[in-house]
Amino acid sequence: MMSIQEQMRARARELLTQGTVQMVIGWEKGTFWYLSPPVFVTDPAECDRLVWDEFCTNNLAKYLLDYKHTEDKIALFVKGCDARGVVRLLQDNQIDRERIYLIGIKCPGMKEGRRAAALGEERRAEAPLAEKCRFCTHPEPVIFDELLGEDAGAAVREAAATAEGRFAEVEKVEAMSPDERYAFWTSAYDRCLRCYACRNVCPACNCRECIFDRSQSGWCGKQMNRSENMFFAITRAMHVAGRCIECGECERVCPEGIPIMTLNKKIIKDLNDLFGEYEAGIDLEELPPLGRYKLDDPDEFH
Ligand code: SF4
Ligand code: SF4
Ligand code: SF4
Incomplete structure (x- = not known):
């Protein structure tokens, strides 16, 4: 054979x-x-x-x-x-x-x-x-x-x-005090080089023009500092919210070993709690929780 x-x-x-x-x-x-x-x-x-x-x-x-x-x-x-x-x-x-x-x-x-x-x-x-x-x-x-x-x-x-659990790392961070959490995330993203390898490898990051390539927009700067790095981290995480397929590629390619999947999984965990269990990239017909409209949506529309 x-x-x-x-x-x-x-x-x-x-x-x-x-x-x-x-x-x-x-x-x-x-x-x-x-x-x-x-x-x-x-x-x-x-x-x-x-x-x-x-x-x-x-x-x-x-x-x-x-x-x-x-x-x-x-x-x-x-x-x-x-x-x-x-x-x-x-x-x-x-x-x-x-x-x-x-x-x-x-x-x-x-x-x-x-x-x-x-x-x-x-x-x-x-x-x-x-x-x-x-x-x-x-x-x-x-x-x-x-x-x-x-x-x-x-x-x-x-x-x-x-394995000790899909959300084990998230739960460790959730158990921290606000100051400890701040220290955890800032010490991680202070190392970020803004190389964008995590974005480039990500199948969910598929915008025709990425916000981080549009420095003239005024939303974000090219500087590598805490404020800009955190803005990058949170924005990218929110842009793939509900769409992340948990392939782990972003974390695998990060040259600084930043725990990107802990951030992604925190959002997945929260979405599961808010909208019910959902795994992205499994069923072509089932739209992501933030990409569909339901009459019984737990959030209010104004
Ligand atoms: S784990 Fe999610 S955010 Fe990371 S590369 Fe895969 S789809 Fe993108
Ligand atoms: S399908 Fe991908 S994530 Fe799953 S075991 Fe194989 S390489 Fe790893
Ligand atoms: S791959 Fe790592 S170092 Fe590069 S931009 Fe992403 S988080 Fe920052």
């Missing part, structure tokens, strides 16, 4: 050769053995660049936006979190469903690349599950045109079930 990687390469080659798609987006081996960055394949002869290993961590959904204004049809390999990112983009009318072909892969959970690097290649099997995978509730893709592989998400689901 062919491995997942062999199946990926074979399907990519077929789709490109038949002209069903003009590009395939997947993962390849780059400079480092502990990272498998995205690859964009347009030539059938290049399909052997595609890899499937424990470091295919990047969420590929956001890259679809780079081809939003082309006529190309694009095939995308999707794990659970990539598929939820695609649902995010479809719900936000960012891309036509007919222009994408989704090849689902049942995800066994990815490894923490930086920890693997510290352990060394010979001990790579000991690297822990990536932080973003510890609470993953949907390792299998929620949307796909075809699906590769056997059920591989058992380890992830077991880890999620035994």
Whole structure:
């Protein structure tokens, strides 16, 4: 039986050769053995660049936006979190469903690349599950045109079930006094470089023009100081409120190790309390709690 990687390469080659798609987006081996960055394949002869290993961590959904204004049809390999990112983009009318072909892969959970690097290649099997995978509730893709592989998400689901809780970090912050909370968040965001890696990688951050690229608007400055950094943090968190698919990419790419997911999860927790349980990026038909109107909405309209 062919491995997942062999199946990926074979399907990519077929789709490109038949002209069903003009590009395939997947993962390849780059400079480092502990990272498998995205690859964009347009030539059938290049399909052997595609890899499937424990470091295919990047969420590929956001890259679809780079081809939003082309006529190309694009095939995308999707794990659970990539598929939820695609649902995010479809719900936000960012891309036509007919222009994408989704090849689902049942995800066994990815490894923490930086920890693997510290352990060394010979001990790579000991690297822990990536932080973003510890609470993953949907390792299998929620949307796909075809699906590769056997059920591989058992380890992830077991880890999620035994982990100390999806909102454990939020509850720790909630238990702090207001002064302690202020110190917690300011010490985190005082380190923010305003590199915008968290925004750039986020499938929910898909505005045509981001407020943080419009310094003439007067809303925000380019300075790196506490006030501007906190304005950035809170604004971005509110812009993805109810739409965040919990892929953990923002926190994974942050060069300063800022606990961005604690902020995102605080909002998810509050929205669940206010509007009922909701998981973004699962059901194409179910609109986010802040994107729909209900007669029994708990808030008043004035
Ligand atoms: S978040 Fe889930 S689907 Fe995504 S890499 Fe981790 S286990 Fe796989
Ligand atoms: S805010 Fe972070 S976790 Fe949420 S969708 Fe964006 S990148 Fe993923
Ligand atoms: S990735 Fe981290 S350092 Fe960069 S803007 Fe986001 S929070 Fe700030």
